[in-house]
Amino acid sequence: MIKLHEEIAVQRSIEDCFRYVSDFRTVSEWDATARTSSKSTQGPIGLGTRFIVHCAVGPTKVRLEYEIVDYCPWASVVLVGKSRFFEVRDVITFTEKEAKTHISYTADFKYHLGLGSFENRLEYGMRDMGRKSLEGLKKALDTPSSPPTLSKCTARADRWVAPGVAMFSKWGYRRSVAQRKPDSTFLDGQHIVITGANSGLGLATSIALAESGADLTLIIRNPKKREELLTTLKSETGRSDITVEIADLSLMADVRAVSTRLLAKGKPIDVLINNAGALFNNYALTSEGLEQSFALLLASPTLLTQTLLPLLKDHTTPSRVINVVSGGMYTEKLVCQRLIMAPPEYQGAQAYARAKRALTVLGELWAEQWRENNIIVNTMHPGWADTPGVASALPTFRSITKRILRTSEEGADTIIWLARAKEAGDVSGKLFLDREPRTPYLLARTKESAAQRDQLEDYIDAQIDSASEA
Ligand SMILES: NC(=O)c1ccc[n+]([C@@H]2O[C@H](COP(=O)([O-])OP(=O)(O)OC[C@H]3O[C@@H](n4cnc5c(N)ncnc54)[C@H](OP(=O)(O)O)[C@@H]3O)[C@@H](O)[C@H]2O)c1
The missing domain is CATH 3.30.530.20 (START domain)
Known part of the structure; x- marks a missing residue:
């Protein structure tokens, strides 16, 4: 012995x-x-x-x-x-x-x-x-925190498209685990709002942040899923003090209504996680007349974040906004006038990738604008994770890549880290995968012009206004 x-x-x-x-x-x-x-x-x-x-x-x-x-x-x-x-x-x-x-x-x-x-x-x-x-x-x-950095090995991989994309798989996640710093932060009493919290990455994030002690407000769209979500959170974490708000986030009226409810409660928000999303293979307009990919993936996080600003800004320690995008955006260049696709050229994956590209650019713009309000804004993409969303929207992709897909927890890891880790509070305006800041452009041809960046916010606001008038 x-x-x-x-x-x-x-x-x-x-x-x-x-x-x-x-x-x-x-x-x-x-x-x-x-x-x-x-x-x-x-x-x-x-x-x-x-x-x-x-x-x-x-x-x-x-x-x-x-x-x-x-x-x-x-x-x-x-x-x-x-x-x-x-x-x-x-x-x-x-x-x-x-x-x-x-x-x-x-x-x-x-x-x-x-x-x-x-x-x-x-x-x-x-x-x-x-x-x-x-x-x-x-x-x-x-250990006191130090800002996250890009490792030499990842920087090398990102210079070549194929190794960069290979890191989207579970192997990318496993490689990152071996070189990461420990994270022993707890979030007791921190108010965190998460959209799309009942499934896939959002659910894994909600469980981890509930375990960390955060005060959670979870936004989901289906009232029938509320009980199941609360039961899961209770049995996984022992927590029953979690608030659930109902909103169909593809509808601007619902986004405004949920924001109004949160503003009325007046509880400052420490972290807002814009996670809800879906890839729509078929073209459709929302009842407010917006193309649904654009509405859910871009207009909704924009309006939600803008309307919740009074609860996010001017805290003593920076509040955090985390936008969940997708590696699919690497294929697309931001052109505002091409964000809303319509038949016959509508393709769900392309509309999705364009919206995610725009949300990535928006994250950089917000980081700059809200620096003096003590709000940090970072964007992450989860790689490829086996979630209900992937199973329903991309069944062929899923069956081909099943063996190399990450779990929901692995896909959500960087969202959780961005919300929780001390060192993640030292950076703003970056795109992350596996806790490392990554290039937003794997292909030079996808870099947008300065004019397109400048137009982006006005373009989205005009579409949101058109939906509000509908
Ligand atoms: N999984 C991946 O490999 C992957 C890769 C790249 C990016 N992402 C991004 O990661 C995020 C989470 O996706 P996931 O893979 O975890 O998919 P998921 O399992 O389908 O979860 C998506 C969540 O968004 C919610 N949602 C969808 N439409 C909504 C609406 N109109 N209003 C309110 N909530 C709505 C869903 O609610 P319901 O359950 O009611 O539908 C669900 O809670 C998305 O932004 C997605 O684009 C995922």
Whole structure:
């Protein structure tokens, strides 16, 4: 049996330390050997929660199944991990002393398969690993933020279209996990508004941000989905204090109505996530006379953000607007007069890509305009994620790419990071994929003219006004 013991002291609240450490999904962010970690049981973290952790130990990969066997907020948590080679009991205790939280970590290893006879040889490496892991944990809880940067490897890939696009797959996500910084931020009391929160990326984002303690207002269009959404959030996170607003965001009247309701409540918004979207293969006008791709993907986030500005602006710490676009926009150049497509040339994927291109440009313009109001605006694209939206709009694409699609959680990861991470508050006007700022142009021919950028907002506003008059 090998017993490791390490202690650290960090300048974080005891609650934050306990929550971060006992959610063992974070272990891959700080442990020296853990490469991936996921929760394998449903529900909030507590007694009986299980995690699957994959570790790299020398040349060997080890799969561990952990279970929380004792859970005592904010004092201690005990986990037992089982693998083919060994069993480990981690006892982690938390105490407050001299304005710091002290974390004591003891790991008892018992080896199977006769490996016990190698204990003496293993011990030195194990102690080194234990020390490095606790240094990693201290860094994760203590590290001051630094602005996100583009890695050399990603910059190289983006210079060539094919490697750049290959990163949209789950391999791009996995590559990024290996090089990312830990994120131990919690969002207690922060008011976050998310559109399209009942499905795919929006749902994954809502669950993660609810787990982080955020005060959520979720905008969905179908009142029949409200109960199911609240039940899912309750069973996944234990939270039942979540507000749901109903609005068909392709209708400007509904966008105005939901904004008016939020303005009347007067609760400042810390983060607005413009996520709702759909790819419409068939051409149609909304009841207000706007082409539906343009209405939902561009007019709606524009009007929603503009009308919610009084709740977003002039906070002491910057509020954040996050626009969800699509890698499809890389194929299109912004030309305002081509944003609204009509038959016979209407093609859903093209109308979608044009709207997403315009929303990307809009993000840059807003970032500039609202800097002095302390609002930061960033745009992200999720890569290719297997969501209900992709299944219904792109069934052929989905069946071809199924094996390389990301999960909804992987696709939503950068939305969650942009909403939560300290360092994501240090940049504005950027496009992100996998927590890295990325070029908005993979093809030189898709760079818009200055005249088109200048026209964009007036063009969208005029269309919104025409819908309001309808
Ligand atoms: N998945 C991907 O690979 C991918 C790639 C690039 C970009 N995106 C973008 O990611 C965002 C989320 O998409 P997703 O893949 O998660 O799709 P999804 O599972 O279909 O989710 C889309 C969400 O938007 C909502 N929505 C659609 N039309 C609406 C309307 N008129 N009013 C209000 N809400 C509406 C949907 O509500 P209902 O459930 O009621 O329909 C749903 O909650 C979209 O902006 C999409 O363009 C996704």
